[in-house]
Amino acid sequence: MNDKPAGKGLITIAAQELSDNQVITLSLAGRKLDKKDLFGKSDPFLEFYKPGDDGKWMLVHRTEVIKYTLDPVWKPFTVPLVSLCDGDMEKPIQVMCYDYDNDGGHDFIGEFQTSVSQMCEARDGVPLEFECINPKKQRKKKNYKNSGIIILRSCKINRDYSFLDYILGGCQLMFTVGIDFTASNGNPLDPSSLHYINPMGTNEYLSAIWAVGQIIQDYDSDKMFPALGFGAQLPPDWKVSHEFAINFNPTNPFCSGVDGIAQAYSACLPHIRFYGPTNFSPIVNHVARFAAQATQQQTATQYFILLIITDGVISDMEETRHAVVQASKLPMSIIIVGVGNADFAAMEFLDGDSRTLRSHTGEEAARDIVQFVPFREFRNAAKETLAKAVLAELPQQVVQYFKHKNLPPTNSEPA
Numbered sequence: 302m303n304d305k306p307a308g309k310g311l312i313t314i315a316a317q318e319l320s321d322n323q324v325i326t327l328s329l330a331g332r333k334l335d336k337k338d339l340f341g342k343s344d345p346f347l348e349f350y351k352p353g354d355d356g357k358w359m360l361v362h363r364t365e366v367i368k369y370t371l372d373p374v375w376k377p378f379t380v381p382l383v384s385l386c387d388g389d390m391e392k393p394i395q396v397m398c399y400d401y402d403n404d405g406g407h408d409f410i411g412e413f414q415t416s417v418s419q420m421c422e423a424r425d426g427v428p429l430e431f432e433c434i435n436p437k438k439q440r441k442k443k444n445y446k447n448s449g450i451i452i453l454r455s456c457k458i459n460r461d462y463s464f465l466d467y468i469l470g471g472c473q474l475m476f477t478v479g480i481d482f483t484a485s486n487g488n489p490l491d492p493s494s495l496h497y498i499n500p501m502g503t504n505e506y507l508s509a510i511w512a513v514g515q516i517i518q519d520y521d522s523d524k525m526f527p528a529l530g531f532g533a534q535l536p537p538d539w540k541v542s543h544e545f546a547i548n549f550n551p552t553n554p555f556c557s558g559v560d561g562i563a564q565a566y567s568a569c570l571p572h573i574r575f576y577g578p579t580n581f582s583p584i585v586n587h588v589a590r591f592a593a594q595a596t597q598q599q600t601a602t603q604y605f606i607l608l609i610i611t612d613g614v615i616s617d618m619e620e621t622r623h624a625v626v627q628a629s630k631l632p633m634s635i636i637i638v639g640v641g642n643a644d645f646a647a648m649e650f651l652d653g654d655s656r657t658l659r660s661h662t663g664e665e666a667a668r669d670i671v672q673f674v675p676f677r678e679f680r681n682a683a684k685e686t687l688a689k690a691v692l693a694e695l696p697q698q699v700v701q702y703f704k705h706k707n708l709p710p711t712n713s714e715p716a
Contacts, residue, residue, distance in 0.1 A: 322461040325385055325417065327453065328377040329364070334433065334449030336371060337400035337408040344401040345373045345410060347451070351386055351394055358395055361385050366401040371449070382417070382458065390418040398433050398451065411435045411448035420456040429453040462710055464696035467703060470710025472601050474520040474699075475591070478510060478562055479584040480547065481611035483532035483577040486641075489570045495612050495641050496570060505640035505676050507563055509610045512687040513636060514559035517606060525555040528562045531584055534574040541576050543583040578616030581609060585624040585635065592631035601708040604699050605633040613643035619661045625651060626658060629666040634698045636691055639675045648673040668701055669694070 329347065337343045346366045350358035362380050367373035386392040393414050399407040411433030423429035432447040439445050468474075487494030498504050503511075518524050531543040546554030548565040549572075556562045588607045595603040615621055625635065637652070639645040651658060652673040658666040672694045679687040703709075 323382040324379050324461040325382050326379040326457045328455045330374040330452045332450040334371045335410050342369050342371050344368045348397045386417050423453040423456045466710045470712045475605045476517045476526045477588050477607050478528045479609040480530045482530045482575050483579050484575045486612050506610050509638040512684045513608050513691050524558045527554040528556045534576045543580045544587050580617040582617050582620035582624040589628045592633040600711050601703045608636045610638045612641040615647050623660040626660040626666045629668050629670050632702050634670045637673045
């Protein structure tokens with residue numbers, strides 16, 4: 302992997318974090334907490350504090366409120382270790398328990414002090430118990446015992462790997478391009494066509510290939526990329542194909558670097574007939590087959606990126622939705638760049654930023670893997686701006702997949 306300039310390129314924008322991030326996950330409950338409400342039980346929540354540089358306690362985390370109970374069970378929560386204790390396992394941590402009031406005047410139930418090293422004694426099945434003490438009550442009442450018990454059910458510390466950790470650990474980004482050759486693009490010899498190569502030697506398709514490919518190729522050591530076309534009739538029998546190699550070599554559709562993709566694209570234009578319909582699912586399923594094979598290794602060594610460049614409306618929306626939902630379970634992301642001025646509402650729908658994508662059977666996507674960017678918004682911008690928008694979600698998608706599968710970077714130290 303050393304031949305790859307892993308820190309290079311705009312894709313690291315979203316990965317400028319410390320490589321050695323550790324996070325702590327705590328699971329807490331309460332037992333027999335003091336009753337604070339006149340008509341009913343308490344609504345308890347916890348606050349965690351650490352000592353600040355000025356000697357005052359600094360709030361680090363507040364749990365959710367559990368309504369109407371003296372025996373709350375809070376949801377497990379995860380915070381960076383550096384936030385909780387500045388990485389110092391012995392640093393005191395103050396935990397305060399309150400009864401929530403709508404007016405903001407929360408009633409104090411009790412408190413205790415601990416440290417991360419003490420909390421680490423709690424393991425699943427061996428909880429740790431802390432007496433919740435109200436110092437005022439303790440001073441006033443002779444027979445005061447406590448104001449309830451806070452139970453630490455479990456405490457786990459894990460490494461929170463970043464995108465950069467996976468790249469430095471040897472993960473290759475496997476890049477495939479899918480190009481729309483449907484008739485709605487217009488005759489490539491006509492200057493109004495989206496496939497017309499202007500005197501500067503470019504068009505919107507080539508601009509999108511350059512913007513994305515030049516960055517992603519830094520993360521793939523052999524820089525050999527499959528480039529596929531869809532929606533065209535091919536010689537010699539002029540049958541429509543929705544996943545053909547644009548270099549016309551089906552057994553070896555690989556192009557050498559982004560330059561190779563651009564050359565194969567320009568060379569194939571005069572030899573095909575633009576046709577239709579605009580079917581995405583064959584090309585999504587094509588890449589998904591390779592991503593599925595990669596999962597058999599059960600290591601974080603390959604992640605697949607499909608860049609689809611298209612001028613418009615998807616014809617096989619149901620099949621594409623199904624294909625994307627299936628692909629969401631695999632080490633794979635899909636970037637769609639819309640060229641031209643068509644209505645891209647369907648693309649926004651596939652990009653599950655606002656709601657979870659479902660297939661026609663109702664199955665939900667395991668995660669959001671589609672990023673849609675309309676090229677027209679970047680026509681007059683620097684190509685770095687387009688690249689940044691196109692690749693914005695990719696680092697978190699890579700990390701999200703490998704974390705969900707409990708796969709650390711291949712060359713990583715254990716947490």
